[in-house]
Amino acid sequence: MNDSIQTIKNNEARMRAIVETILDGIITTSELGIIETVNPAVLRMFGYSKEALINQSAILLISNKYRVEYAGYLQSYRDTGVKKITGAGTLELEGQRKDGSIFPIELIVTDMVIDGVKVFTCVVRDVSQRIEADRQRKDMENRTKVIVETVADGIITISQVGLMETVNPAVTRMFGYTEAEMVGQNVKMLMPNPYKEEHDGYLKHHRETGEKKVIGIGREVQGQRQDGTIFPIDLAVNEMVMGGVKMFAGVVRDISERVEAENRRKDVESRNKAILNTVVDGIITIDKVGIIETVNPATLNIFGYTKMEMVGQNIKMLMPNPYKDEHDGYLKHHNETGEKRVIGIGREVEGQRKDGSIFPLELAVNEMIINGKKHFTGIVRDITERKQADKLKEEFISTVSHELRTPLTSIRGSIGLLTGGLAGEFSDKAKQLLGIAHNNTERLLMLINDILDLSKIESGQMDFNFEEIEVLPFLKEAIESNHGYAEQHGVEFILECNIKSSKLLADSNRLMQVMNNLMSNAAKFAPKGDKIKISATRHHQQIRISVTDHGPGIPKALEGRIFDKFTQADSSDTRQVGGTGLGLNISKAMVEKHNGRISFVTELGVGSTFYFDIPELVTNQTPQALSAMNKHTAQRILICEDEPDIGSLLRLMLAQSGFDSDIATTAQAAKELLLKNHYVAMTLDIMLPDKDGVTLYKELRENSVTKNVPIIFVSAKADITKNTPEGISFNGSVKWINKPIDEEHLIRAVEAVIVKFNTQATKRILHVEDDADIRNLVKMLLDDSFEITQTATLQAARIALTREDYDLVLLDIGLPDGSGLDLIENIRKLPCAPQIMIFSADDIKISQSRIVAEALVKSKTTNDELIATIKKLVGS
Known part of the structure; x- marks a missing residue:
């Protein structure tokens, strides 16, 4: 008996230990759902003490959402004895902790009778971690599905025998099949030969031996689309086991573009290599300390070395002194400071061949960075033949100058004597023939002189004798020397020069040649009776000399090349004016030798103004005539005017007074030009197509970039607008000019606002x-x-x-x-x-x-x- 009692006690102790250590919560309740016992897991799970739960309704541990359902279930179970919990007696609902937090639980309820009283046993399991794991698993599945469906690479799963089981959209796009056409089919349908013929043998070999001849990453093979086209692919295949069954996953990438780019790169490399091997210029690369790294065949031909003799040696081996002695110092200085004293294009130096001979060469050096390291590339051209050609050219010019000019001078002189009556009177027909001979002799002399002048300028042989010249007497002389030409063409040269005692440092003969060219061109193209204006203005420490005619103007197509060789405004075979087409090109070169600049403004049907600027020689000051920088400092004015004729007229007026100009026909175009370029002043019409001038003025004054630009209003409503309450108060940076425009008034207004601005700024x-x-x-x-x-x-x-x-x-x-x-x-x-x-x-x-x-x-x-x-x- 005692043994039985002891056994019972032992069983009770064992069961108590199990109940107290089990992870699931165990609750016993009365038939009415009142808690009678709880194990420690319940206390840990819900956060209550044992005392707080005993004799409380079990509904306390269930969230509000499920309390009615749970109470109904207990009542039904008491009344009918039927368990309505789905599955194997498990009810999924929500528990509620003491702190109010809700968490998912699984509940199993069973009944039992103790001492004739029915009680319920509830087993509670916290399934938070399991549900969270399920959620994460589903999220991962969804993410994986999205990735698989959106990646650019094709993903295929196939069975052990090569049947496709899944394909992503990229596969269908890549091969041109639908998913239905691919799933269940052998993957060989995507392969051209020889891959198709080898596939079954490979799979059989792999199943029997386990050897992986194909499986790996980035194997380049070929695929075949539904339309039969074959294209390069990058293929990676790996094994996987699903449900105990071995399968394969293949990742396919279309590398057509990459292969094409690589082929293009190889083509470029081949072309570059062919170019390097065939160009006549030597190409050398050196490192930052001057060691030769590569040379092309032309370099070997130029210097007489072999490639083995040059690569790895210092570049100084190709230099005579003083270049050899200076080289290391230059490289050191450049590497320390970054200053480039030699690097550039077309620098003439000397090279030294293997046999010791020294020869002239043209050198261009540039930096390059390769893999983060500095290198230099040098392009070398042997200019021995060019130097010899220059010498021959100089000798030719000298010979032509004597051998052509001398007989032509004699011919011209002889014809002049004959037409002057030295040999008596000639018949009308003979006079006509002599006239033809005279005109063509003059024309030929003009052509020869122009060609010789051009050759001298280009070869640097033309001498310039700079001296002080007075502007006003110089212009009077130019008009006098071209008087006969004016009479011949029925025009008149008139002089407008308000500046007194201004001087230039110039070669008067060369500058007179420029004047003769500009004036003869104006006379040739001006209408009969035209008064061609010759003017001089002082402008920004320069003197601008202008020649203005009222001829047909220059076509837009020729504006950009009017100073090129052999260019004429009328180049047809039937042109009525003579000329070689070299005059403007020579004039440009001569003006630039004076460190000036030449340009023009023109308007079809209105006329043209050709002008050149030369720095003025100021007493007791370094001569400005040789200031190369001054030719870049012409003052530019923006003309905002929507009427083309008025805009052209303003441009011509300003050009004659020394100003360059741009024309904007709308307010928006004016604002864009003001932000892009620098202008010393702006003329502004009040009536514009997209905005009135007063509104534009106010907008410009609110912009930090344009707020200080001097404005000259040019309008037929100038007097009315400036006096209205909405108008703009008169001040030093604003002037008003009425239409029709008085040129003198306009120039005074422009100069006044510029002076006002310059003194205030x-x-x-x-x-x-x-x-x-x-x-x-x-x-x-x-x-x-x-x-x-x-x-x-x-x-x-x-x-x-x-x-x-x-x-x-x-x-x-x-x-x-x-x-x-x-x-x-x-x-x-x-x-x-x-x-x-x-x-x-x-x-x-x-x-x-x-x-x-x-x-x-x-x-x-x-x-x-x-x-x-x-x-x-x-x-x-």
């Missing part, structure tokens, strides 16, 4: 100086009336010039990264180039002083002299 100075004390001194001397930007290096100065416009560059020569003179070329290329003033401790050579507006030596210049010179140059 703060002058901007770029000071390039590496000495900090000098920079501070200049900054103190130039008070707040100047806006100063200071830099200590060439590189910083170049950056500053790209960001801001300046009125003056105050330039030192000796800078840490090179000579200040190297900056002048950068300044010349600016659309609105500033004045240049050298202020250096070095003595200034004459050749250097002539390329700038002023040159002062630090040790020889007082503070007052420095400030006075700066103010003079910027007009302050």
Whole structure:
């Protein structure tokens, strides 16, 4: 008996231990659902103490959502004894913890009778982790499905015997089949031979041996589309086991574009290689310390070495002195500072062949970065033959000059004597023949002279004798020398020159040749009775000389090439005017030799103005005639006018007074040009097609870029508009001109607003100086009336010039990264180039002083002299 009792106690202890350690919650309730016992798992699961649960309704542990359902289930079970829980007696619902949080549970309810009383046992399982795992699994399946359906690569699963089981949309797009046409079919349908014939044998071999001859990543093979086309693919195949069954997954990528690009790259490489091997120029690559890395065959031909003798050697082996001695220093300096003293196009130097002979060559060097490392490419051209040809050309010019001009002069002189009556009277027919001979002799001489002049200019043999010339007497002489030509064509040259005692530093003979060309062209194309105006104006430290006719104008198609060789406004065989077509080309070259510029404005049916600008020679100042930078500083005006005739008239008037101009026919076009270019002033019509001029003016004044542009209103309503309440108050930066336009009034108004603007605006100075004390001194001397930007290096100065416009560059020569003179070329290329003033401790050579507006030596210049010179140059 005792053993039985002990056994019972042991079983009870065992069951109690199981109940208290099991992870599932176990609850017993009365028939009415009142909690009688709970195990520790229930307490952990719901967050209550045992005391808080005993004698409470079990509904306390169920969320509101399921309490009615649970109560109904218990009542039905008590009444009928039928268990309505779906599945194997499991009810899925939601539990509610003491803190109110809801979580998913599974509930199993059974009944039992203890001491004749029916009670319920509830087993509760927290299924949060399982549901979360299911959710994550479904999310992963959905993500995988989306990825598979959207990737560009095709994904195919096939059975052990090669039947396709799934395909993604990329496969159908790639091969041209539908999914239904592919699933269940052998994957061989996507293969051309020999892959199709080999496939079954491969699968059989793999099943029997396990050897993987194909499985791997990125094997390039071929696929075959439904239409039979064969294309390159990248194929990766791997095994997988699903449900204990071995399968294969294939990833297919169409690499047609990649293969085509690779073929194009190879073609380019082949072409480049062929070019490098056939060009007559030598091409050499070197590393950053000058070691030769590659050479093409032309290099070997030029220098006489073999490839083995050159590659790996220093490039100096191809140089005679002084280039050889200077090379290492140049490379070191370049690698340390980045300064390029040699790199460029077409620099003439000398090379040295293997046999020691020295020859002239043209060298172009440029940097390149390969794999992050600096290299240099040099293109070398042997110019020995060109030098010899130049010499022969010089000799030819000399010979032609003598051998052609001399007999033609004799012929012309003889014909002149005959027509002058030296040999007596001739018949009318003989006179006609002599006239033809005379005209054609003159024409031939003109052609020969032009060709010889052009050859001399191109070869640098034309001499220029620069001297001071007075502008007014020079123009009077030009009119006098062309008087006969004017009479011949029935026109008249009239002079308009309001400037007095102005001088140029020029070759009067060469400049007269330019005048003769411009005036003869005007006379040839002007209508009979035309008064051709010859004018001179002072403009931005330059003298502009203009020739204006009222002829037919120049067609748009010819405007861009009017200064080219053998170009004429009327190039037909039936043209009524003579000429070689070289005059304007020669004139352009001669003006540029004076460091000036030549241009024109024209309008069909209105006329043309040809003009050239040459820097004025100012007394007690460095001659401006040789200032190469001044030819870039012409003042430009924007004409906003929708009437083409009025716009052309304004342009011609402004050109004669020294201004260049652009025409905008709408307000929008004017705003775009103002943001793109620099203009010293703007003429503005009130009536515009897209916006009235007053509204445009107000918009311009609100824009920080255009707010200071001087405005001249040119309108038939000028007097009315400026006095209306909505109009614009009269001030120094706004002028009003009535239509019809009075030219003198217009020019005075333009000059007045520009002067007003220039005197009011703060002058901007770029000071390039590496000495900090000098920079501070200049900054103190130039008070707040100047806006100063200071830099200590060439590189910083170049950056500053790209960001801001300046009125003056105050330039030192000796800078840490090179000579200040190297900056002048950068300044010349600016659309609105500033004045240049050298202020250096070095003595200034004459050749250097002539390329700038002023040159002062630090040790020889007082503070007052420095400030006075700066103010003079910027007009302050």
